[in-house]
Amino acid sequence: MEHIVIIGNGISGVTVARHIRKLSDKRITIVSAETEHFFSRTALMYIYMGHMKYEHTKPYEDYFWKKNRIELKKGYVKTVETTSKTLHFEGGDTLQYDKLVIATGSKPNKFGWPGQDLEGVQGLYSKQDLDTLERNAPNNKICNRAVIVGGGLIGIELAEMLNSRNIPVTFLVRENSFWNGVLPEGESAMINRHIKNHHIDLRLGVNLKEIKADENGRAKSIVITETNEEIDCNVVGLTAGVSPNINFIKDSEIETNRGVLVNRHLETNIKDVYAIGDCAEQRDGGIGQRRPIEAVWYTGRMMGETLAQTICGNKLEYKPGHWFNSAKFLDIEYQTYGWVFAKPRENEAHFHWKHEDDTKCITVCYDTTNNKFLGINTFGIRMRHDVFDRWLTEERDVDYVMQHLPEANFDPEFYKHFEKDILSAYNNNLQTA
Amino acid sequence: MSNKINHSMSLATPDAQDISTKQKVALATGLIGLLILVLAFFNVDLPNRALFLALSLGLITIGTVIYSRDAYLTKLEGIKNDGVWFKSISSRGALGWALGIILTAFYVILYFYPQYLGLGKDGAANTGLISLFDPLSNLLSGRNASQWFVYGTLYTVAIIAFGYKFILKYRHNRYQQLRTISVMFFQLGFAYLIPEFMYVMNSDLPYYDLKSVWPLNYYIFDEWSVNGFLSNGNIGLALILFGIISIFVITPILTYKYGKRWYCSWVCGCGGLAETAGDSFRQLSSKKMSAWKLERWLIHTVLVFSVVMTTAMVYTYLGYDSNNFWLTRGVFIALVIGFLTLVFAAVLYFRGKELGKDAKMGAIGYFVVIALLLAMHFTGTTDNVFFVQGSALRSAYGIYIGSIFSGVIGTGFYPILGSRSWCRFGCPMAAILGFQQRLFSKFRITTNGGQCISCGNCSNSCEMGIDVRAYAQKGENIVRSSCVGCGVCSAVCPRGVLKLENDSMKGRINPTEVLLGNDVDLMELVNQK
Ligand SMILES: Cc1cc2nc3c(=O)[nH]c(=O)nc-3n(C[C@H](O)[C@H](O)[C@H](O)COP(=O)(O)OP(=O)(O)OC[C@H]3O[C@@H](n4cnc5c(N)ncnc54)[C@H](O)[C@@H]3O)c2cc1C
Ligand code: SF4
Ligand code: SF4
Numbered sequence: 001m002e003h004i005v006i007i008g009n010g011i012s013g014v015t016v017a018r019h020i021r022k023l024s025d026k027r028i029t030i031v032s033a034e035t036e037h038f039f040s041r042t043a044l045m046y047i048y049m050g051h052m053k054y055e056h057t058k059p060y061e062d063y064f065w066k067k068n069r070i071e072l073k074k075g076y077v078k079t080v081e082t083t084s085k086t087l088h089f090e091g092g093d094t095l096q097y098d099k100l101v102i103a104t105g106s107k108p109n110k111f112g113w114p115g116q117d118l119e120g121v122q123g124l125y126s127k128q129d130l131d132t133l134e135r136n137a138p139n140n141k142i143c144n145r146a147v148i149v150g151g152g153l154i155g156i157e158l159a160e161m162l163n164s165r166n167i168p169v170t171f172l173v174r175e176n177s178f179w180n181g182v183l184p185e186g187e188s189a190m191i192n193r194h195i196k197n198h199h200i201d202l203r204l205g206v207n208l209k210e211i212k213a214d215e216n217g218r219a220k221s222i223v224i225t226e227t228n229e230e231i232d233c234n235v236v237g238l239t240a241g242v243s244p245n246i247n248f249i250k251d252s253e254i255e256t257n258r259g260v261l262v263n264r265h266l267e268t269n270i271k272d273v274y275a276i277g278d279c280a281e282q283r284d285g286g287i288g289q290r291r292p293i294e295a296v297w298y299t300g301r302m303m304g305e306t307l308a309q310t311i312c313g314n315k316l317e318y319k320p321g322h323w324f325n326s327a328k329f330l331d332i333e334y335q336t337y338g339w340v341f342a343k344p345r346e347n348e349a350h351f352h353w354k355h356e357d358d359t360k361c362i363t364v365c366y367d368t369t370n371n372k373f374l375g376i377n378t379f380g381i382r383m384r385h386d387v388f389d390r391w392l393t394e395e396r397d398v399d400y401v402m403q404h405l406p407e408a409n410f411d412p413e414f415y416k417h418f419e420k421d422i423l424s425a426y427n428n429n430l431q432t433a
Numbered sequence: 434m435s436n437k438i439n440h441s442m443s444l445a446t447p448d449a450q451d452i453s454t455k456q457k458v459a460l461a462t463g464l465i466g467l468l469i470l471v472l473a474f475f476n477v478d479l480p481n482r483a484l485f486l487a488l489s490l491g492l493i494t495i496g497t498v499i500y501s502r503d504a505y506l507t508k509l510e511g512i513k514n515d516g517v518w519f520k521s522i523s524s525r526g527a528l529g530w531a532l533g534i535i536l537t538a539f540y541v542i543l544y545f546y547p548q549y550l551g552l553g554k555d556g557a558a559n560t561g562l563i564s565l566f567d568p569l570s571n572l573l574s575g576r577n578a579s580q581w582f583v584y585g586t587l588y589t590v591a592i593i594a595f596g597y598k599f600i601l602k603y604r605h606n607r608y609q610q611l612r613t614i615s616v617m618f619f620q621l622g623f624a625y626l627i628p629e630f631m632y633v634m635n636s637d638l639p640y641y642d643l644k645s646v647w648p649l650n651y652y653i654f655d656e657w658s659v660n661g662f663l664s665n666g667n668i669g670l671a672l673i674l675f676g677i678i679s680i681f682v683i684t685p686i687l688t689y690k691y692g693k694r695w696y697c698s699w700v701c702g703c704g705g706l707a708e709t710a711g712d713s714f715r716q717l718s719s720k721k722m723s724a725w726k727l728e729r730w731l732i733h734t735v736l737v738f739s740v741v742m743t744t745a746m747v748y749t750y751l752g753y754d755s756n757n758f759w760l761t762r763g764v765f766i767a768l769v770i771g772f773l774t775l776v777f778a779a780v781l782y783f784r785g786k787e788l789g790k791d792a793k794m795g796a797i798g799y800f801v802v803i804a805l806l807l808a809m810h811f812t813g814t815t816d817n818v819f820f821v822q823g824s825a826l827r828s829a830y831g832i833y834i835g836s837i838f839s840g841v842i843g844t845g846f847y848p849i850l851g852s853r854s855w856c857r858f859g860c861p862m863a864a865i866l867g868f869q870q871r872l873f874s875k876f877r878i879t880t881n882g883g884q885c886i887s888c889g890n891c892s893n894s895c896e897m898g899i900d901v902r903a904y905a906q907k908g909e910n911i912v913r914s915s916c917v918g919c920g921v922c923s924a925v926c927p928r929g930v931l932k933l934e935n936d937s938m939k940g941r942i943n944p945t946e947v948l949l950g951n952d953v954d955l956m957e958l959v960n961q962k
Contacts, residue, residue, distance in 0.1 A: 046889075057888065063722075383929075413920075415607055
């Protein structure tokens with residue numbers, strides 16, 4: 001029986017395993033160094049905040065794996081030998097495969113800051129990182145202040161986590177407005193205010209110069225490059241993005257760049273070796289307007305679904321549909337469908353509407369040459385994925401979308417609706433434009 | 434494994450470092466209110482009962498109000514679940530167990546030893562706790578309090594005070610606010626005040642909570658109850674007719690349009706208490722597959738039991754002779770069997786395919802009921818069914834289901850099993866409504882395409898123990914008979930994945946792996962079976 005070995009038990013690895021099982025009887029082994037069972041990385045924050053316990057973050061009950069004949073092996077793969085199709089583990093044991101799927105995810109970026117490896121300095125990616133945080137910052141007596149470096153999605157989650165235990169947080173963001181490489185100005189500005197309303201000390205347009213140690217080699221303060229200000233703290237969270245976790249294959253035959261290079265079929269340069277999820281990098285550049293490395297949950301899942309088909313004999317290209325994503329900034333939910341870039345590109349325009357309560361807004365992007373609807377960002381208003389997916393496929397124009405916005409509303413029943421306000425703002429905007 | 438180290442194990446000051454001074458004061462206020470009740474319980478002679486009762490209930494309410502305001506209004510609107518799995522009381526810690534034991538003890542005394550609460554027997558004056566409530570009972574209905582009046586009052590106070598807390602907790606969510614106002618209204622009006630006033634108007638009428646429908650209200654068809662209604666002329670007749678119409682007309686229509694939530698989350702008192710006072714314990718319900726299996730067995734057994742028991746009760750006081758009254762035992766049994774057969778046939782005809790394996794279980798249940806009924810008819814003598822007295826069956830039901838299950842375990846075990854274990858495992862009403870919700874209703878929880886990140890917040894806060902995530906992460910709508918439509922899963926979802934809606938029956942159940950975001954060809958492939 002063909003033996004499929006998958007390194008990584010994250011969403012990508014587990015999805016490919018589940019779908020291979022649906023389609024075939026092949027022997028499947030999932031290897032991971034992190035946890036025994038698959039858990040939802042996106043839920044790490046809720047464990048620290050006490051909303052859930054670790055076991056609640058496991059999407060499948062523990063009996064699931066045995067029942068579906070998916071073997072689990074805990075261990076860290078040190079090297080991959082592709083000629084003999086062997087994995088070598090840190091503990092010295094080995095594992096043979098017929099086909100190998102690399103789904104090893106990401107690791108937090110570190111940019112060579114002085115002091116970045118001190119005690120009390122950490123990223124937030126793995127279950128181990130969470131345990132470390134629990135030790136470093138159990139409460140505000142042991143951790144009087146935490147400094148977070150890097151204003152992205154994980155940074156703001158870490159800020160929310162620490163805030164939930166009343167630990168004062170200073171949040172260093174290099175950009176002059178939160179996540180404005182992705183978010184248009186109005187949205188980014190609204191989130192800046194929301195962060196501050198949560199009593200988080202948000203510092204915009206600043207860089208980390210160094211982390212200073214106390215006599216025990218623990219972080220005791222950080223220094224800001226621009227102002228030379230020194231801020232005392234017990235924990236430093238490094239959340240300046242992630243990059244593929246592939247050091248262990250750098251010496252193998254498998255071709256890598258920032259990630260493991262794959263073609264549209266998710267195949268690497270070596271036969272029978274594939275890569276999916278956060279660690280995969282599209283060889284010919286991103287698909288459509290996507291990036292070559294897509295470190296989000298959904299794309300990992302979709303790659304897993306696609307690859308299972310290929311492995312089971314139905315060779316398929318990875319063809320993701322319309323882009324979508326979502327996140328939550330403290331209390332404000334965010335969803336996006338299609339493409340809305342931070343600044344309108346050539347022949348693009350944005351329409352922006354914001355509610356006076358400063359927690360809801362939308363930005364719609366359209367093509368100025370033919371009025372085609374290109375995408376929407378929505379904050380504080382839930383919208384329907386399938387409706388926008390359909391409108392994007394049907395290439396609706398922006399007027400149609402604005403007029404039919406109520407169809408896309410996904411807020412709970414009895415919520416106040418704002419489509420009328422949005423439409424009239426849109427119409428006014430057209431008149432004055 | 435606990436993720437929190439240095440956790441306070443102290444009973445007296447659970448996580449005291451986490452609550453503000455104001456909250457401590459509020460807690461103390463509420464506890465003083467409770468203390469008055471405890472003093473009364475131990476027969477401490479309180480001089481002015483009316484004053485002390487008002488003081489006690491007032492302090493409890495005010496304490497809860499102040500506590501809630503400080504806990505929620507000092508923060509921005511949003512999900513307020515920080516620390517629920519750290520706090521001793523809400524994570525089956527020492528405090529949780531202590532509360533569970535106290536509540537359970539209270540229920541045992543209430544149901545089986547009301548004399549310890551001070552119930553005066555055979556016309557004797559009340560003492561202790563019950564006597565404390567005499568002034569209020571006299572004010573409302575001109576009679577002295579009973580243990581049920583005490584219970585009803587505390588129940589109502591709990592729903593109102595904790596309902597207020599719940600409304601503040603979800604102040605960004607109008608669905609949550611409106612349904613909470615609704616259960617507060619129905620509890621105060623329909624379950625508490627109106628029956629008292631009905632008594633004032635006509636003291637012979639049996640206690641009747643208009644919103645309580647059979648089989649929850651399992652005693653409505655008891656002989657004393659029916660006689661009580663019938664001997665009271667038009668109003669009594671109207672009430673019992675209303676009871677029958679509720680079962681056969683109002684309930685099916687509303688459930689078709691809105692799902693069982695119209696009752697379980699908007700009207701019902703048991704649901705009301707679970708959602709308000711029990712809210713802190715909702716995450717404790719088990720989401721395991723094994724719990725689901727147990728649930729299906731238990732709840733349907735209770736349903737079968739309550740159908741047979743009610744039929745038996747009515748049966749025992751009907752006659753054989755059609756000259757006296759057209760509804761004889763034979764006719765009645767035939768009617769019941771005919772009705773059940775009609776329901777069963779209709780379900781098989783319209784939904785047989787969809788039910789698949791469950792249809793077999795349904796068939797077994799159906800034949801068990803029919804067999805029991807026939808056996809009853811042919812073995813029964815005047816008072817005996819199955820060779821036991823009909824009333825014995827009825828009181829067994831009353832004790833085991835009505836008291837032990839719904840009260841002692843259902844509520845007493847809130848801090849252990851979660852807030853809706855009665856609704857989930859034992860309520861025959863929930864079983865009937867759920868049956869209909871699963872098969873003939875416009876209600877579903879829609880899943881928003883591919884947006885789910887499998888975080889588990891939804892499953893965690895489902896008090897009915899539904900593993901919502903298992904559906905959401907597949908892009909599948911949630912159509913479950915047990916869902917009471919509380920909407921909390923939708924509220925807590927950080928990615929806006931879930932929406933409770935009533936929409937057409939078509940495409941309501943989409944048991945596919947349609948995860949949007951993929952290329953269309955792949956979605957078709959994945960869905961090929
Ligand atoms: C805090 C946080 C919040 C997030 N929130 C969101 C969100 O809201 N939405 C979203 O779209 N995305 C989110 N993400 C990103 C998302 O979690 C990732 O894109 C996704 O988990 C990647 O899945 P994966 O299967 O590719 O890899 P991973 O989940 O990283 O799994 C890889 C596994 O492989 C193991 N492994 C690696 N190397 C080896 C080796 N040599 N030997 C053995 N095992 C190895 C790792 O230990 C790990 O367990 C979040 C990420 C984090 C950290
Ligand atoms: S599925 Fe959602 S709405 Fe239904 S009972 Fe559970 S939490 Fe409530
Ligand atoms: S539906 Fe929402 S709450 Fe439930 S697992 Fe998915 S993202 Fe989390």
